[in-house]
Every structure is written in structure tokens, then in C-alpha cells.
Amino acid sequence: MAFAAFATTEAQPQAPKRKSRIALFLLLPGILYLVLFFLTPLISLILTSLQAPAEFGDIGQYSYAFNWQNYVTVVQQYLPHILRSFGYALAATVFALLFSYPLAYFIGVKARRWPLLQSLMLVLVIAPFFISFLLRTLAWKQLLSDESFIITSLKALSLMAPDAHFTGTPFAVIFGLTYNFIPFMTLPLYTTLERLDTRYLEAGSDLYANPFTVFRKITIPLSMPGIVAGTLLTFIPAAGDYVNASRDFLGGPDTQMMGNVIEANFLVLLNYPAAAALSIILMAAILVLVSIYVKRSGTEDLL
Amino acid sequence: MIRALIAQARQAQVNRRTLLAGAGAGASALALAACSTGGAGKPSPAADTSSTDKTLNWANWAAYIDEDDNGDYPTLVAFADETGIEVNYEVAVDDNNTYYGKVKDQLALGQDIGADTVCLTDWMVGRWIRFGYTQELDHANIPNLSNLTPALQNPDFDPGRKFSLPWQGGFAGICWNKEAIPGGLASVADLWNSELKGRVGVLSEMRDTMGLIMLENGVDIAGEWGDAEYTEAIEILREQVENGQVRNIKGNSYLEDLKSEDTLAAICWSGDITVINAEAGDKWEFAIPTAGGTLWNDNFLVPIGSPRKANAEALMNYYYEPEVAAEVAAWVNYITPVVGAQEAAAAIDPELAENQLIFPNEETLSQAHIFRTLTGAEEQKYQAEFQSILLGA
Numbered sequence: 195m196a197f198a199a200f201a202t203t204e205a206q207p208q209a210p211k212r213k214s215r216i217a218l219f220l221l222l223p224g225i226l227y228l229v230l231f232f233l234t235p236l237i238s239l240i241l242t243s244l245q246a247p248a249e250f251g252d253i254g255q256y257s258y259a260f261n262w263q264n265y266v267t268v269v270q271q272y273l274p275h276i277l278r279s280f281g282y283a284l285a286a287t288v289f290a291l292l293f294s295y296p297l298a299y300f301i302g303v304k305a306r307r308w309p310l311l312q313s314l315m316l317v318l319v320i321a322p323f324f325i326s327f328l329l330r331t332l333a334w335k336q337l338l339s340d341e342s343f344i345i346t347s348l349k350a351l352s353l354m355a356p357d358a359h360f361t362g363t364p365f366a367v368i369f370g371l372t373y374n375f376i377p378f379m380t381l382p383l384y385t386t387l388e389r390l391d392t393r394y395l396e397a398g399s400d401l402y403a404n405p406f407t408v409f410r411k412i413t414i415p416l417s418m419p420g421i422v423a424g425t426l427l428t429f430i431p432a433a434g435d436y437v438n439a440s441r442d443f444l445g446g447p448d449t450q451m452m453g454n455v456i457e458a459n460f461l462v463l464l465n466y467p468a469a470a471a472l473s474i475i476l477m478a479a480i481l482v483l484v485s486i487y488v489k490r491s492g493t494e495d496l497l
Numbered sequence: 498m499i500r501a502l503i504a505q506a507r508q509a510q511v512n513r514r515t516l517l518a519g520a521g522a523g524a525s526a527l528a529l530a531a532c533s534t535g536g537a538g539k540p541s542p543a544a545d546t547s548s549t550d551k552t553l554n555w556a557n558w559a560a561y562i563d564e565d566d567n568g569d570y571p572t573l574v575a576f577a578d579e580t581g582i583e584v585n586y587e588v589a590v591d592d593n594n595t596y597y598g599k600v601k602d603q604l605a606l607g608q609d610i611g612a613d614t615v616c617l618t619d620w621m622v623g624r625w626i627r628f629g630y631t632q633e634l635d636h637a638n639i640p641n642l643s644n645l646t647p648a649l650q651n652p653d654f655d656p657g658r659k660f661s662l663p664w665q666g667g668f669a670g671i672c673w674n675k676e677a678i679p680g681g682l683a684s685v686a687d688l689w690n691s692e693l694k695g696r697v698g699v700l701s702e703m704r705d706t707m708g709l710i711m712l713e714n715g716v717d718i719a720g721e722w723g724d725a726e727y728t729e730a731i732e733i734l735r736e737q738v739e740n741g742q743v744r745n746i747k748g749n750s751y752l753e754d755l756k757s758e759d760t761l762a763a764i765c766w767s768g769d770i771t772v773i774n775a776e777a778g779d780k781w782e783f784a785i786p787t788a789g790g791t792l793w794n795d796n797f798l799v800p801i802g803s804p805r806k807a808n809a810e811a812l813m814n815y816y817y818e819p820e821v822a823a824e825v826a827a828w829v830n831y832i833t834p835v836v837g838a839q840e841a842a843a844a845i846d847p848e849l850a851e852n853q854l855i856f857p858n859e860e861t862l863s864q865a866h867i868f869r870t871l872t873g874a875e876e877q878k879y880q881a882e883f884q885s886i887l888l889g890a
Contacts, residue, residue: 252627252873254601275888323568332753341694359695361759362745439703441887442750448889458884461594463877485618 243470254464264471272455272472279452280479282364282439283432286371287379290428291421293372294379298330298420299413301380302387319380327374331443334370335361362446369439375431379424386420430480452476539629540607540801547807551582553811554805556596558587558795560772561665563828572824576815587612592748593621600800604630609802614809616664616795620704623870624656625798631660632799634672638810641722641817644836648862649794654870662813663834665768665825666794666866668854669705670785672770673762674755683712685788688762691718694742698755698763699734701748703883704868706764708791710734712866718791727879735886746887755781767854771830783854786862792865794834826855 244257275354297319305312305395322330338344338360348354360366390413398408436453439445445454451474459469557788573584582828590596596617598779600610604625604842608861625631638644645658655661673682682688688697699706708718711732716722737743744760745751751883752769756777799809819837826833826842827849833856843850853861871879 253624253877272888335753336757339754341758357695359744360728360758415514441745441747447743447744447887450888455888458888461598463880465877467882491600 197334221259239470239473242466243474245467245470254466256467261467263476264467268468268471269475271468272452275450275452275455276475276479278449279433279476280367280449280483282371283429283435285368286375286432287429289372289424290376290379291425293382294376295421295426298380298383298387302384303390303392306388315382319377321383323377326474328437331370331374331438334373335444338366358431361444362441362449364449367439367449367451370444371432371435374435374438375428378427378431382423383417383420390416418491422488424485426484430484433480434476438472498857540605541802542632542806543607543609543802546804547642550805550807551580551808551889552614553584553614553808553812555584555675556615557584557664558590558616559588561588561795561829562586562618563825572816572821575821576812579815579870580811582811584812590615591615597621597624604628604801607802609804610800612800613803613805614666614797614799614812618793618795619652619654619867620870620876622661622796622798623626625800626655629875630801632664632801632803632806633659634799634810634813635807638807639814639817640741641814644817644819644822646836647836649834652794652867652870654794661796661798662795662817663794664816665829665831666792666834667831668785668790669700669702669709669764669765669789670783671709671762672755672756672765672781672783673794675780675782677758677761681828682762682784684788685709685764688764689742689868693743693762695744696759696761697737697743698751698760698765699743699746700745700751700764700766703880704793705766705791706734707731707879707883708748708866708868709764709786709788712789712791713767713786717866718868720869724878727882731886734818736890738886739866763853766833768830771854785861788863789866792832792862792867818839830855832857 210470211253214296240258242260243264244259244261245256245264248255250256251257254475301312301315301319305315340359340361345360349356349358353418394412394416395408398412399405433451434453436451436457437443439449439451439454441447441450441454445451456469456472459465459472534721563572565571573586577583596615600612603610618831622631639662642658649663649666650658652658671682671685671688675681678693688699701728707727707730710733711718711722711726712801714726714730714733716726716730734743738746746756747754751760751763751765752773755763755765756773765783767783774781775824795811797809799806803809816825819835819841822833822835822838823841825847826838827845830852832854839843839850839856842856849858857865
């Protein structure tokens with residue numbers, strides 16, 4: 195992180211020493227908002243996750259308790275879904291990075307000479323956002339259904355087994371996640387690559403580094419903030435996503451992720467403690483994974 | 498700048514005041530969180546203001562009432578002319594479970610859920626009645642109740658129809674794509690034919706899918722049955738899902754799979770097939786399996802917090818007039834519970850009155866069975882087993 199070192203040697207502005215009552219007063223609306231809309235639901239969620247079935251209760255009736263075994267039960271019961279969620283999210287993040295990096299590099303670096311092309315391509319990246327992602331996912335489901343042109347052509351070319359199908363498979367879910375989160379990966383990458391000082395690259399090749407070494411030693415470290423931001427923006431929502439894996443969209447019975455399990459427990463089984471415990475586990479797991487990732491990639495300054 | 502603020506935050510020591518402030522925030526959040534749970538007792542009905550308030554909010558499912566090209570509902574317009582009650586008809590129910598999830602906390606507190614009458618399926622109505630979430634109907638306000646078909650007068654969840662009245666009903670059976678399967682299907686076992694591997698859909702509504710499989714196994718789903726019969730049926734479903742015979746398990750959106758031909762045969766609802774045949778070309782056929790199909794009804798009920806019960810009763814009375822019922826049936830293609838509607842329909846269109854899926858005769862009805870009401874414990878157990886298949890391993 196040699197380049198980061200330059201940045202941190204700049205004189206830091208002095209932190210205000212005295213506590214200001216006005217600052218506290220100005221923060222009050224924000225604090226109230228957080229207490230009301232973040233802290234309260236969170237505590238409610240924790241309390242719910244520890245509930246036990248009410249005595250002689252009907253379906254969906256629970257009473258407050260300290261039933262921590264709920265956590266053990268859901269992990270035992272839904273471990274495959276937990277692992278699958280993170281597995282799919284990881285795969286989607288990697289694919290999104292592989293697709294987005296060249297795209298962002300082209301828009302941010304190569305297309306600098308043609309500002310019109312640059313902005314046109316940015317619009318193309320953002321344009322899908324104008325349509326609800328539910329609709330776009332449903333459209334993919336139609337495009338890739340068994341009797342669709344794409345799938346029948348692939349089968350005619352023997353690229354797919356005659357009885358194989360695409361929708362309802364893990365591949366379809368990862369495809370959907372990747373597709374839906376590509377803009378979240380591309381935009382942060384673009385913002386860092388757009389500021390990439392190409393003179394560093396020239397200096398690298400002047401010093402007899404081959405293009406690959408230049409890319410590995412200069413471009414990647416300089417775009418690290420974009421990579422970290424993009425992967426976080428993709429991984430976190432992808433791990434909790436329940437639309438792509440839903441049986442109504444691209445998933446099938448053997449591709450259900452944690453979000454779908456939470457939904458089923460909450461709406462159908464009325465097992466609120468299990469749904470709450472799974473939500474807390476999902477949050478905690480993401481928090482732990484993300485902090486390890488940020489620590490390892492040496493980009494704490496971002497946060 | 499942000500870094501400076503963080504540095505400052507780190508320097509700040511946790512003194513007594515911040516600790517107290519933190520504890521205060523925590524306690525108030527806790528108090529708020531505790532508010533979110535309903536009381537244990539049953540809620541009491543709201544006072545009826547129908548005599549002064551001539552409006553009514555009706556929450557119902559999509560495509561479940563007659564509609565003209567302008568998006569108006571002709572029978573509701575006529576109802577407003579007749580009684581002076583303006584009905585606000587909302588397509589608010591998409592699924593029994595999600596609707597329940599949306600309104601259950603308000604119901605437990607006895608609050609108005611924004612609907613004065615809702616049409617929900619038998620088993621869900623049973624739950625509302627058990628929990629005391631519905632108001633008792635005053636039969637004196639519904640003289641047309643005498644038109645209710647005898648078979649539906651005493652369901653096990655509401656003997657004597659004190660709390661609910663049927664709106665429309667339907668069959669769950671099997672359907673298939675006529676072009677892909679010219680020979681047609683006769684029974685649920687035909688769905689497990691290896692030629693249809695990966696092209697079969699089943700419903701995510703437990704009572705319909707499991708009901709059909711149990712009927713195929715020779716179980717009387719309306720009568721006494723228990724764990725053994727259920728387990729036997731669920732093992733069949735599990736095997737067919739795990740070996741890939743069943744492509745997907747869905748709610749209302751199974752129609753999309755039929756249209757896109759991801760599924761060529763499915764367990765499905767009778768009225769839907771008439772609708773997609775009209776929409777996407779006459780390609781599908783519905784049949785009640787040889788071993789029998791399930792019969793379900795969606796029922797009017799008045800939520801506990803509604804202040805407009807008498808208006809809701811006036812509406813129910815209106816839809817129990819045979820002519821009105823026939824008008825609705827002609828549009829929605831489901832079974833009407835109103836005696837005399839068939840004769841009224843014959844006056845509109847004789848062919849309509851012969852349609853077995855709208856006006857089933859004794860013979861058709863003898864093939865259809867109602868899934869018995871489950872106790873809370875059974876519901877939890879059987880749903881958990883069913884969901885474990887839907888969620889996969």
C-alpha cells in the first residue's frame with residue numbers, strides 16, 4: 195500500500211477538542227431516528243428470536259423466554275441453506291467482479307478520450323435500474339425457459355443435454371444474482387478507475403514491467419477501494435437476497451437461500467422465533483465476514 | 498474529516514453520563530419493542546357505525562369479481578345504486594399467508610385493518626374464527642342466506658355459518674398442455690410418468706397438493722386420517738421432487754410456468770385454466786383426477802376491528818341473490834355457492850349453466866372432497882414437513 199502512505203502523510207485537520215452542546219442538539223433527530231427505526235426493531239428481533247412456544251398455544255403463538263436453543267435448532271436444521279447463501283453470494287460476487295472490472299476499466303480509462311462514449315456507456319450500465327428488478331428477473335425467467343429460443347438452440351447445438359433445463363437450477367440463481375448486482379460492482383470500480391493516474395502505468399512500463407505486472411502492482415492496488423466497495427455492495431445484499439432464489443423467480447426447491455427460509459418460517463410456518471434467529475445469524479455472519487475482509491484487504495480507511 | 502470524528506469518538510471516555518444516556522436509549526427502545534406484541538386475550542368487536550357511514554372496504558383476490566372494460570365492477574355499481582353503500586373494492590389478497598402476516602398484529606389488538614370484509618380460504622377462515630378475529634354475523638340482516646347451497650351450510654370450522662359465508666369456490670385437479678400431451682392425463686399417478694420428468698408443477702398450497710396425493714392413495718381427506726396417511730403421501734412428494742420429476746412448487750405464479758412451457762402438466766386450480774385458455778390460446782385442459790379432487794371455498798368474513806359490519810352483511814345479502822351470483826360466476830369461472838344461480842345463468846347463456854367447473858352437478862361434486870380442518874398442532878407439524886420439501890435440503 196505504498197500509494198496509500200502518501201495520502202496519510204498529509205496534515206490532518208485538528209479534531210475539535212471541546213464538546214459542543216450544539217453538535218449534540220443537531221445530532222438529536224438522527225439519534226432519535228436510529229433509536230426508533232434501527233435499535234427498536236433490532237431489540238424486538240432479538241427478543242423474538244428467544245421466544246418459546248406459548249403453553250397450550252395455537253399455531254403462531256409464542257411467549258417471551260430465554261430460549262437460546264432456537265439458535266442451535268435453526269443452525270442444525272438450515273445449515274445447508276446458510277452455507278448455500280454464502281456460497282452463491284461469493285460466486286455471484288466473483289463473477290460480477292470478473293465482468294465488471296474490464297467494463298469499468300474501459301469506461302473509466304480507455305474511453306477517456308471520448309467523453310460522449312463514456313457517458314453513453316455509463317447510462318447503459320445504469321439504465322436497467324429504471325425498470326423494477328423483479329420485472330427484469332421475471333423476463334430472464336421467460337427468456338431462459340425450456341421452450342425458449344435460447345435454450346432450444348443450445349439443445350439443438352448439443353451444448354445442453356436434451357432433458358436439461360436452466361430455470362430452477364443453482365446456475366440460474368447465481369446467474370440472476372450476478373446480473374442483478376453488476377451495476378453495484380461496476381459503478382464503484384468506475385469511480386476509482388476514472389481517477390487512475392495513467393502516468394503511473396507509463397512509469398511502470400518504463401521500468402520494464404510487463405503489462406501483467408503493471409496491472410498487478412499498480413492498477414489493482416490503486417483501484418482497491420473500488421474493488422472493496424463493489425464486492426461489499428454485491429456480497430452483502432446477495433447473501434440476504436430471496437428474490438432470485440425464490441421458486442417464483444429463478445430458483446427451485448433445491449436452490450433455496452436463507453432469505454427464502456426466513457420468509458417461509460415467518461409467513462407460512464408462523465415460526466417467528468426461528469425466522470428471527472435466522473435473521474440475527476445472517477446479520478452477524480455478514481458483519482464478521484465483512485470485518486475480516488476489510489481488515490485483510492487493508493482498506494479500513496474506507497469505513 | 499470523518500477520520501477526525503472517529504478519532505474524537507475514540508478519545509471520548511465512557512463516563513457516567515454517557516452510560517446513563519445509553520441505558521436510557523436502550524430502555525426506551527426496549528419499551529417500544531415490547532409494544533409490538535399483542536395482548537393474550539381475544540379482542541372485542543368494534544362498535545358498528547354502519548347506519549351513518551355508508552361506505553365499505555372489501556379486500557379480495559385478483560380477477561375474482563365481474564369487471565367491465567373501464568375497470569368498473571358492474572355488480573358493485575348496481576349495489577351502490579340499490580343500497581347507497583359505496584364499496585371500495587381492493588385487490589389486496591395475493592396469498593392467504595402473506596395477507597395474514599400483514600394484518601395479524603392489528604387483529605390481535607382488535608384494530609381496524611382497513612378492510613370491513615375479506616374473502617379468505619376455508620382453513621385460514623378457521624384460524625381467524627379460532628383466534629376470535631372475526632365478528633359474529635347477524636343472520637337477520639342476510640335473508641338471502643336461505644340460498645346457500647346445503648353442502649356448505651355446516652363446515653367443520655364454522656357450524657351454522659355464524660362467522661363466515663362462502664364467496665366462490667373451486668376445485669384443485671390436474672391440467673396439462675394439450676399439444677404436448679395429446680393423450681391427456683387421468684390421475685395424479687400420471688404426473689409421475691417418466692416422460693414428464695422435470696416438466697411437472699405442483700401447488701405450494703399444502704392442502705391441494707397433499708390432498709390430491711392422499712386421495713390418490715385412497716385416503717378420505719374429509720374424514721378421519723392422521724400422521725400415517727400424511728407421511729405416506731409426503732414421502733411420495735419428496736421422492737418426486739428429489740428425483741427431479743417435479744420441476745417446481747408454486748402458488749399463483751404456476752400459470753407463468755404453464756405458459757412458458759417449463760411445465761407441461763401440473764396440479765392446478767379449475768378457474769385459472771379457463772382464464773389462461775382465454776388469454777393465451779386454447780392449449781390447456783383441466784380434469785378432476787379419477788381418485789378425486791379437492792374442493793375449497795373462499796369465504797366472506799368481517800374482521801374484528803371493522804366498524805361497518807351491517808354494511809358488510811348488506812353486501813353478502815346482495816351477492817346471495819341468484820341473478821347477481823350468476824353475473825359474477827359468468828365472469829370469474831369459479832363455483833358459486835348460491836342456489837338458483839344456475840337457473841339465472843341459463844337465462845344469460847345456456848352453455849354457461851352446463852359448465853361443470855362453475856355449476857357442478859351431483860356427479861361432479863361427488864368427486865370433490867374438502868380437506869378436513871387441522872388443529873393448530875397438526876397444522877404446524879404438517880406444514881413444517883411440507884415446507885421442508887419446498888425448501889429442499
